[in-house]
Amino acid sequence: MDKWNRELLDKYCREYSVGIVGFAPPGEESLVGAQLKGFPLFIHTNLRLKDAQLNAASPILRLTRSGETAWGPLPGGDWTIFQANHSTYEPLAWAHRDSLDYPTNRSPLATVIQDHGRYDGIQRVLFGGGLRFWLHKLLLLDSLSYLSHGQLSLSLNRMILVDVDDIFVGEKSTRLKRDDVMALLATQQRIQALVPGFKFNLGFSGKYFHHGTAEENLGDDMLLENVDRFTWFSHMWNHQQPHLYENVTHLQLDMALNKQFAKDHGIPTVSGYSVSPHHSGVYPVHEGLYEAWKRVWNIKVTSTEEYPHLRPARLRRGFIHRNIMVLPRQTCGLFTHTIFIERYPGGRDKLDESIQGGELFQTIVYNPINIFMTHMSNYGNDRLALYTFESVIKFIQCWTNLRLSSSPPLKLGEHYFQLYPEEADPVWGNPCDDQRHQKIWSRNKTCDQLPRFLVIGPQKTGTTALYTFLSIHPAISSNLPSPDTFEEIQFFNGKNYYKGLDWYMSFFPASKNESSRYLFEKSATYFDGELVPRRAHALLPRAKLITILLSPARRAYSWYQHTRVHGDPVANNYSFHSVITASDTAPKPLRDLRNRCLNPGKYAQHLERWLSFYPPQQLHIIDGEQLRQNPVETLHELQRFLKITPAFNYSSHLRYDPKKGFFCQVTNEDRTKCLGKSKGRQYPPMEDKSYKFLQRYYLSHNTALVKLLKRLGSRTIPQWLKEDLTDTVMT
Numbered sequence: 001m002d003k004w005n006r007e008l009l010d011k012y013c014r015e016y017s018v019g020i021v022g023f024a025p026p027g028e029e030s031l032v033g034a035q036l037k038g039f040p041l042f043i044h045t046n047l048r049l050k051d052a053q054l055n056a057a058s059p060i061l062r063l064t065r066s067g068e069t070a071w072g073p074l075p076g077g078d079w080t081i082f083q084a085n086h087s088t089y090e091p092l093a094w095a096h097r098d099s100l101d102y103p104t105n106r107s108p109l110a111t112v113i114q115d116h117g118r119y120d121g122i123q124r125v126l127f128g129g130g131l132r133f134w135l136h137k138l139l140l141l142d143s144l145s146y147l148s149h150g151q152l153s154l155s156l157n158r159m160i161l162v163d164v165d166d167i168f169v170g171e172k173s174t175r176l177k178r179d180d181v182m183a184l185l186a187t188q189q190r191i192q193a194l195v196p197g198f199k200f201n202l203g204f205s206g207k208y209f210h211h212g213t214a215e216e217n218l219g220d221d222m223l224l225e226n227v228d229r230f231t232w233f234s235h236m237w238n239h240q241q242p243h244l245y246e247n248v249t250h251l252q253l254d255m256a257l258n259k260q261f262a263k264d265h266g267i268p269t270v271s272g273y274s275v276s277p278h279h280s281g282v283y284p285v286h287e288g289l290y291e292a293w294k295r296v297w298n299i300k301v302t303s304t305e306e307y308p309h310l311r312p313a314r315l316r317r318g319f320i321h322r323n324i325m326v327l328p329r330q331t332c333g334l335f336t337h338t339i340f341i342e343r344y345p346g347g348r349d350k351l352d353e354s355i356q357g358g359e360l361f362q363t364i365v366y367n368p369i370n371i372f373m374t375h376m377s378n379y380g381n382d383r384l385a386l387y388t389f390e391s392v393i394k395f396i397q398c399w400t401n402l403r404l405s406s407s408p409p410l411k412l413g414e415h416y417f418q419l420y421p422e423e424a425d426p427v428w429g430n431p432c433d434d435q436r437h438q439k440i441w442s443r444n445k446t447c448d449q450l451p452r453f454l455v456i457g458p459q460k461t462g463t464t465a466l467y468t469f470l471s472i473h474p475a476i477s478s479n480l481p482s483p484d485t486f487e488e489i490q491f492f493n494g495k496n497y498y499k500g501l502d503w504y505m506s507f508f509p510a511s512k513n514e515s516s517r518y519l520f521e522k523s524a525t526y527f528d529g530e531l532v533p534r535r536a537h538a539l540l541p542r543a544k545l546i547t548i549l550l551s552p553a554r555r556a557y558s559w560y561q562h563t564r565v566h567g568d569p570v571a572n573n574y575s576f577h578s579v580i581t582a583s584d585t586a587p588k589p590l591r592d593l594r595n596r597c598l599n600p601g602k603y604a605q606h607l608e609r610w611l612s613f614y615p616p617q618q619l620h621i622i623d624g625e626q627l628r629q630n631p632v633e634t635l636h637e638l639q640r641f642l643k644i645t646p647a648f649n650y651s652s653h654l655r656y657d658p659k660k661g662f663f664c665q666v667t668n669e670d671r672t673k674c675l676g677k678s679k680g681r682q683y684p685p686m687e688d689k690s691y692k693f694l695q696r697y698y699l700s701h702n703t704a705l706v707k708l709l710k711r712l713g714s715r716t717i718p719q720w721l722k723e724d725l726t727d728t729v730m731t
């Protein structure tokens with residue numbers, strides 16, 4: 001960093017009490033006792049180190065616990081260590097030279113050092129290398145917490161739930177014998193001493209009870225003899241994937257069999273938790289599963305790996321659908337077929353690495369709530385899962401101050417959404433964009449039941465005319481009508497979104513020659529809906545977007561007239577001028593109406609939101625005046641944008657109807673079919689004072705729109721936009 005910037009940064013840090021975390025970059029040159037410019041601090045580089053320890057007296061330690069030695073070499077051979085001769089410095093971690101490379105040198109070398117700020121007024125923590133070493137990752141968390149005066153601190157509470165799935169399901173000779181069940185209970189007891197509330201959570205499929213060898217059947221019996229010492233949840237009766245059931249009644253019947261089995265064998269049925277094999281049906285959602293779960297088991301919480309995608313595990317989120325909380329699962333590396341420690345992928349060393357500071361350890365460090373899925377087969381043979389969980393829990397106890405605990409799934413779910421309330425709303429993605437999602441999606445759903453383009457509004461710009469004219473096109477099909485909102489589905493912007501993807505897709509029935517069909521949907525309220533671009537993009541990232549713009553002032557006036565006709569009491573009580581000029585102290589209903597009337601006209605702002613999700617090439621802007629006066633040309637341009645070939649010639653299908661005062665659809669030689677009375681209404685012209693007010697109101701928004709259109713490469717600026725701006729300048 002040059003001197004000027006450095007001084008600026010230092011000044012900022014001193015004034016606002018901001019600390020610095022620094023990392024020594026690896027260098028080709030090996031330095032010995034080189035002084036860090038401007039500091040009483042010296043470094044040695046490119047060292048091999050081993051046996052790390054922490055400074056128990058350091059005020060930085062919070063999550064990390066000192067006292068032990070992390071024996072063995074530190075990863076990499078290019079470590080930097082620090083030597084200081086000023087009281088401002090205090091080591092945070094030490095290591096020793098690796099004797100393979102160097103003659104024995106017993107004095108510990110500081111690999112992480114704290115600068116208390118006594119030298120130049122700035123607090124720092126300097127790391128002698130990157131973050132390859134797991135212990136340094138913990139120290140980074142603590143450094144951030146310390147330097148941010150506690151503002152960047154993770155809670156120290158961690159919850160763990162271990163599901164043991166496929167109870168009774170495994171093939172002969174992979175199942176639990178009495179010894180294994182005893183080991184399970186003994187380990188559980190030891191873990192309970194470290195993790196209050198811990199119980200293995202057993203997921204059973206009753207159909208396969210007593211399907212093992214004679215010895216294994218005794219193991220089944222022993223599990224049931226100890227039924228109260230575990231928590232239990234229903235898997236599927238026959239381990240069938242729920243998305244393969246087309247019929248919810250069959251699904252229910254199978255679930256009822258498992259419930260009956262539970263009752264007959266004293267297994268509790270009130271946990272409110274269940275999981276489905278291979279996570280199928282949970283996400284992408286198979287509505288039948290949710291329905292049957294609710295009816296048979298009153299399920300309130302489940303967990304899955306697939307949402308939004310399988311990997312990386314740390315990006316998985318939760319959501320709530322039909323009042324069922326779906327929690328993300330973490331990965332522990334144990335799968336149905338990983339049944340011997342030595343056959344763990346990469347061998348025992350890899351497993352130990354994951355436990356001792358590696359992936360599994362860090363999963364627990366970074367996630368306040370951890371749900372792990374394991375299988376019965378992981379607990380037989382050499383009891384890989386028992387070794388894994390007991391070891392990682394002990395390692396956590398040894399190296400961290402984390403407070404581990406466990407709770408039944410329902411409590412865990414409630415706690416999860418208290419921590420992450422923003423995750424409650426689901427985000428529906430396209431199951432065909434992820435092979436794993438597609439695999440666990442129902443057979444009777446296709447990928448062609450989604451629109452290829454959206455007409456997003458805004459309201460009152462001519463969206464119904466465009467929708468109607470597009471529907472004449474032989475290659476274009478709109479959605480089926482909705483009983484509530486007619487031609488509009490209004491999926492992405494309101495409560496309908498919570499009805500799920502199946503509901504949305506039911507508006508686009510599959511037909512035979514799908515590939516040649518251009519499915520589309522128009523919902524005029526999408527344009528200014530806060531959440532719509534994000535949601536639309538999650539589901540339809542390649543969709544084209546069509547918007548129609550006309551003078552925001554005229555649009556607002558048309559909307560007001562529309563709202564009056566629809567019987568809105570506030571619109572009927574107040575003149576247009578009173579609505580648009582309502583102040584922030586006006587009664588709430590009036591302010592709300594004002595906002596609903598005026599906000600959609602802030603075009604640039606809304607378009608920018610769409611453009612933060614979609615590339616500009618996918619957006620087509622129609623001039624609303626052109627649509628009104630020359631729909632034929634407008635539709636030809638639109639076809640070119642959509643790349644629809646052969647182009648449909650609209651000139652013989654649309655004709656100006658002098659009586660209606662608009663273009664209408666030609667039905668035969670001398671007849672036309674126009675839009676209904678609610679489109680192209682008769683109402684008095686807008687008062688001049690209102691128009692002038694709105695010109696001023698929209699000035700900054702219209703100016704931003706001109707800039708945006710230019711940025712998007714528009715060669716012409718719509719006439720209405722020029723007029724709105726010119727008139728404003730003149731008044």
Ligand SMILES: Nc1ncnc2c1ncn2[C@@H]1O[C@H](COP(=O)(O)OS(=O)(=O)O)[C@@H](OP(=O)(O)O)[C@H]1O
Pocket residue numbers: 458459460461462463464465524558559561562627628662663664675678679680681
């Ligand atoms: N061909 C044709 N026929 C009838 N109306 C037409 C046509 N082209 C554009 N318009 C203008 O469309 C305005 C209604 O816009 P929307 O259909 O988007 O309204 S809505 O948001 O769906 O309610 C409607 O607004 P009003 O004039 O205020 O009724 C019309 O001006």
